Amino acid sequence: MSREGFRLKNNEGSPVIQQKAPVITKEEIAAGVFLVGVKSPQITMHAQPGQFLHVRVGQGPEPLLRRPLSIFQVDRKRGVLSLLFRVAGKGTNLLSRRRLGEDLDLVGPLGQGFDVPSGTRTALIVAGGLGVAPLFFLAQDLVRRGISIHFLMGARCQDQLLCRDQLQALSSHLQVSTDDGSDGFPGLVTQLLEEFLRRENLDSGSTLICSAGPEAMLAKVASLACQFGIPGQISMERNMACGLGACLGCVVLCRSRERVQTYRRVCVDGPVFRLEEVVFGE
């Protein structure tokens, strides 16, 4: 339900665009993971890190609904934005089969992205699996703003550590973990985070944790951040219908500053929430 009092950043006035945009690049960068570039100068111009697009994957009534995908990267000069996605079912499968030159029907940019306060000097970015999708754009943006970043990335196995070289080029502080121990720290990325928080004496006033990935991982990130007193923001996922705040289909349970529990919409109140807002394990 809409409670307008405690949104992160008010971008009610910013444009939302629906347009057909041609696919101009497509690459399978890891098994079942695709990087697709589309030309859309208008959406690219307004996109902020953490925002997403609502993508019509097919043409007929099956699958019916659009699919939400994070904005992975923007090239404002060329008016190109890219999407990074894993084939998770029939919608993303169809999307992965769209050919170069074909138009994609897009609605966006949507949602509240990351809102990094001006006093932030260090960002601790924690990505699990495809969670790197909204975080890459953020990392680029922060580096440009002169904020130092530490990027922690976890995946099932080595070849699912996505965009590693680009991240390495962006920040010398990249640490990786794999569930099967095939690369980097053997274990969960949240264990890496916990070690990091114990080792470094981070200043809570100038540090921000930004995270995206599976919900169980985000819950752990939230509890660690709370334990070490570091503020943070996380990107949540829900199945969506309208993507515009109208249907109330995409809610997560949240608590307000007054600790009142209420449902909030991932598509317009999020997808990025302050981590103390989200009530996990409902």
Add this chain to the structure above:
Amino acid sequence: MVDLSIEMGSLRLKNPVLVASGTYGWGQEYRRLLDPDLLGGLITKAVTLHPREGNPPPRIVETSCGLLNSIGLANVGVEAFIREKLPFLQSVKTAVIVNVAGSTLEEYVEVVNRLEEHSGIDALEINISCPNVKEGGMIFGCDPQSACRLLSAVRKVTQRFLIAKLSPNVTDIATIAHSAVDAGMEAISLINTLVGMAIDVNTGRPRLSTVTGGLSGPAIKPVALAMVWKVAQKVSLPVIGVGGIMTTEDAMEFLLAGACAVQVGTANFVNPQAPLRIIEGLEEVCSRRGLRSIRELVGQVEAADG
């Protein structure tokens, strides 16, 4: 020039394409993608007496050519509606219809009462058909006597144009439609969603938190069409058709079956331009066929009475 306007008793619509309750929020959510003034009318999310948080997630699941939802009448409540949502609706230049729901007869009456003194509302759509709340809506819509009692009670407290929104989850839709006539309703909209269910075979659990939900979208169109046709045959009130309308052709089918107007619901999620495409499409079809008014299409299906 084709005349797209529709008159249903005292309610005049500039064209026959409305947007359906629960799929268009409070009207403002889509305003950056579609000018609401172009719509034939705008129907709000259900308004109840008290704010409702709604059901726990997951609330939506996609099924073959359809969508199952269990939103649970989540809404801000009538007072916040008046304060926060009505001002925008008062500013749009199209018919505004407020969808009203409740768990008791008294609640429906009270919501209608509180809306009485406020301008900018052209009609009320009384929702006796929500499948997603235990106590609410549908119990009134499934039994002709309670439907009649509820709708008559609402009729007593307002002069506003009243539409009854019926549930398809009944044995005989025509009997319920007759109660709406008896209760003094001025139009009937149908259908609301059909009760449906989906199971995740990997976990063995239902995909919706409420186990069952309401099915909408193209999957339900033939059901909706049959019910609209049946009711339009049997009842003298204007019928507003809703259920799975995605295209101009879909809308035409409903008009031919006897609907005076249509509502576009789930299609808004798929393509926010859908209502506009349909309005343009209807105009084009009429001019191609040399019709002066869209009203010439209504009820023209060539079928023996059902």
